[in-house]
Every structure is written in C-alpha cells, then in structure tokens.
Amino acid sequence: MAEDSGQRAAGGVVSRGGRLLRKQSVAQAAVFLSIVTLLSKFIGFARDAIVAHNWGATGVTDAFLIGMMVPSVLLGIISIGLSTLIVPWYIAHRKEDAAHARELVNQVAVVWGMAFLVVSAFVLIFAPQLVHLFAPSFTGARYDLAVKVTRLLVPMGFFNVMTGLVTGLSQAEGQFLVPLLSNVAGNVLLVGCLLLFSSPLGIQSYALGLTVMSVIGFAPIFWFLRNRRDFFRHLDLRRVEWRTIGAFAALLVPLIISGGGGSLNTIVDRWFASHLAQGSVSALDYSNRLWNLPLALAATPIVTAVFPWFSSMAVDGTLLATFEDRIRKTVALMIYIMVPCIAGLVVLAQPIVRLLFQRGAFTTGATQLTAACVQMYCLGLLGQALFPVFHRVFYSFKDTRTPLVVGVAMIVINAVTDWLFGMWFGAAGIALSTTAAVTVGTIMDILLVRKFFRSEVRTTPHYPLASEIARTLVAVIPVIGIALACTTWINGANGFIGLALRLVLVCGAAAVGYMLASMLLRIDGWRILLGRIRHRIPSLVP
Secondary structure, rough: OOHHHHHHHHHHHHHHHHOOOOOHHHHHHHHHHHHHHHHHHHHHHHHHHHHHHOOOOHHHHHHHHHHHHHHHHHHHHHHOOOOOOOOHHHHHHHHHHHHHHHHHHHHHHHHHHHHHHHHHHHHHHHHHHHHHHOOOOOOHHHEEEEEEEHHHHHHHHHHHHHHHHHHHHHHOOOOOOHHHHHHHHHHHHHHHHHHHHHHHHHHHHHHHHHHHHHHHHHHHHHHHHHOOOOOOOOOOOOHHHHHHHHHHHHHHHHHHHHHOOOHHHHHHHHHOHHHHHHOOOHHHHHHHHHHHHHEEEEHHHHHHHHHHHHHHHHHHHHOOOHHHHHHHHHHHHHHHHHHHHHHHHHHHHHHHHHHHHHHOOHHHHHHHHHHHHHHHHHHHHHHHHHHHHHHHHHHOOOOOOOHHHHHHHHHHHHHHHHHHHHHHHHHHHHHHHHHHHHHHHHHHHHHHHHHHHOOOOOOOOOOOOOHHHHHHHHHHHHHHHHHHHHHHHOOOOHHHHHHHHHHHHHHHHHHHHHHHHHHOOOOOOHHHHHHHHHHHHHOOOO
C-alpha cells in the first residue's frame, strides 16, 4: 500500500512536471514570470553589488559598459525584433498548417543565424572603430578596455540574438517556464564567475560571466523546442522558401527600429553620457537596474503573457469590442501596479541606492548621482509599462509601420533632449530625456491604436478606464504621505541591517495603506490581483 502510494505520488509529480513543460495559461504564465523574475532580480542585484563593490561608478565601469553596449545593445535590437515578430508570424502560419509553420521557422533560424554570424564577425573586426563611434571621448586605457570588452562579448551578442528567436517560439507555444529558468541559471553562473575570477581577471570576469550566461540562456530553450516541439530537426536548404523569408525580413526591419527603440536610445544616452564626468555612464546603468525592477516583476510578465493572447484574438477574429476591453483592462492593471512604485521610488531613491550599492568603491557621491537618475527615470515609469502593451496590439494586427514611425520619433526626441537636459542637469538630465521620449511615444501609441477599433459594433458600455485611473491616483496618496513622513527616519539608519529594516517597514506600511484605500475605493486592479491570489495560485500545479 505504501509502495503504491509512493508510486502514485511520484507519478503525480512527473505528471505535473510534464504538464508544466507543455503549456501555461495566461494567468499561470504571468505568475510564473513574476515569481521567477523576482528570483532572477535578486540574483541580478547580487551581481550588481559585486560590480559596485569592486569597481564602483568609475572610468573602468564606464569603459566596460561602452564595450558591452556594442555587441549586447546593437545585436540586442535584433533580438527584440525577432522575439516579438516570431510570435504572431508563427501563430498565423500554424493556424494554416502546423508542420509547414515549423519548417518555415527552421528556415528562418538557419538563414538569419548565418546573417547574424556575419554581423558578429563585422563587430569583431571593426571593434576599435565602433567604440570610437559610440564613445568618441574615450582615449588611452579606457578606450583600450572598451575595445577588448567589445571583442570578448561578440559570442554573447550572437547567442542573445538566437535566444530571442527561440524564446519567442517558446512563448508562442505557451511555454514560459523554460526560458525563465534558463535566465535564472545564467544569472547564477554569472555571479559565480564574478566571485571566482574577479581577482585574477579583473572586470573581464564580468565579460566571461555574460558569455556563459548567454549560452545557458539559449541551450535549454533550443533543446526544449527540438525535443518537445519538433523544431530544428528537418531542414532541406534546397527547398528554402525565399519569398516567405523575404516577407519575414520586410516585417523584421521596421520592427527592429521600432521595437529596438529602447536599445537605440540606450546607445544615444551612453554616447552623450560618455562626454560627461567619469562615472556618468555607470550611474545611468546602476539606476537602470533599480527603476526597471517594477517593470521586470509586474509589467513585463503581463505584457509577455498577453502577447500570444492578443495575437490569437487578432487571428481568430475576436469581436473588436471584446479585444478593446481586454486592452483597457490590461492598461488599468498596469497603472494600478505602477503608480505606487513611481511614488515610492521617487521619494525613497537615495536610501534604496545606498542600501543596494554604497560599499567598497561605490562612494556617497555615486549614490547621490545614481539616486537622481533613478528619480528622473521613474517619472517615465508609467510610459515604460504602457508603451509595450500598445506596441503589442500593433504587432498582433501585423502592423509594423506605425510602431516604426513612433519609434523613430522617440529616438529623435531622446537625442534632442539628451543634448539639452544633459547639458543642464548632467547624467540626471539624460535620464529625464528618456522619460520625455517614452511619454511622448506612449501618447502617440494611444492615439494611433484607435484605428483598429473604429469599425467596432458595441452592445455593451466601454470598460470604465478613466474612473479606474482616477481612483488609483486617489489611492496612492497614503503611499506618498507615509514615504515622505518617514524619509528622515530612514536616512538616520546606521548599517546595512538597520537601513534595510527601516525601508522594509516603511514600504510595508505604504503597501498596507494602498491596499486599504484600494478596498475602500473598490478599484478593479485590486480585485483582479486578489482574485489571482485566491483562485489562480492553487491551480498553478494541476
């Protein structure tokens, strides 16, 4: 009897594990993404703390970030476009013929993989010229280090591009868990490389860790798709459908520009920051880690989970009224989550930066500079959360031209405001220019996305988005009040543990105030989150 029970229990575990490796629902995907991303972010902060302790916000870290930018950001633009486009493209072809869709994906992977190898070779050969282009003010040891890092990280750039392709395919197949776990494993190995090799290799141990992370990020997803979904098994190069590959390219090129707008803006930001005081590039990068946290934990999981859902609704001919209300509900939920994050980060930026980074080579001056950048970035946090939602709507309808126009406008705005604000406010001004660009881009998206719903026939009222936003803004008042009232008390803390405890207590009190206000105002975002906690989490493991 005991043996039978053990066998049933073991069988149940295997069965549940097998189901998780098959497909997740939108709710499961969002929860998985949030939980595993939280773990990944903790590991990422350990990585950043090691880097901050060893090299601080100095010319060395500036040089490394410029060198890393060339292969990671430049090729990362292509990765973003690939992971975004492959979802609706593959879903549309799968609806007609699943086997043929897999064959087309195999062709795209081989043809574009060879193209990316050529681009990688170009980056390797012309690394000195690229570094001079992206950081013309760098000379001497900073320039030499940036060139060396660029060449060391070329393999990382290639694997990141291919990871974008296989991650998009995995998400289109409803499998979000494998890419997440691969990312966590890669982050753990990156931290290990920093701990083990920072003494003999210096900051080049960071380059080693990033390369290992990129390989680990790609290999498990590739294995899953090949062995569980039958991708990448059969390819006859004599039967390549060049017309279809060309059509894919025609969609990809504008998507690279529009979807990679954030990466292009990063290039522009660092170009201007390289002309400022040493440590400016590093301060922007450290602050980027912090203000991106609520995006990574909440906004990105939601956007990633709903994108295949949006694409399927567009392909299946879902009623436009239903589609529009789903978008409105997603926007309302994003606003509900992001508004208190903005309030908390703006008020408490300095003690949070002090807690996470201020030790070793990371000085008080670096803390002040990084905190100012965090505050300026956070003013655009709502735009950063909503912008990809609307872009995914365009992509669901296979409209890559409109996002292209918006993306180019954002790049122009960012470049102009980088020059103006950077000249006036330094590194914090460059962060503010990013806020200005993404805010304008989001407003443009809101206005332009309406074209898809002009012909809708509606028998029910619209989802009350304006009312939800107004109630959310009222509910955040206790958060601001608690944070402001406790700022002096937090800043008076001595030591890591004392500061951490005070921050946790204040953030906890602010969260309780927000929840109570949400309940009193009956905000839909609160009811949605509460419903997920009550009903979805128990069903994550069937």
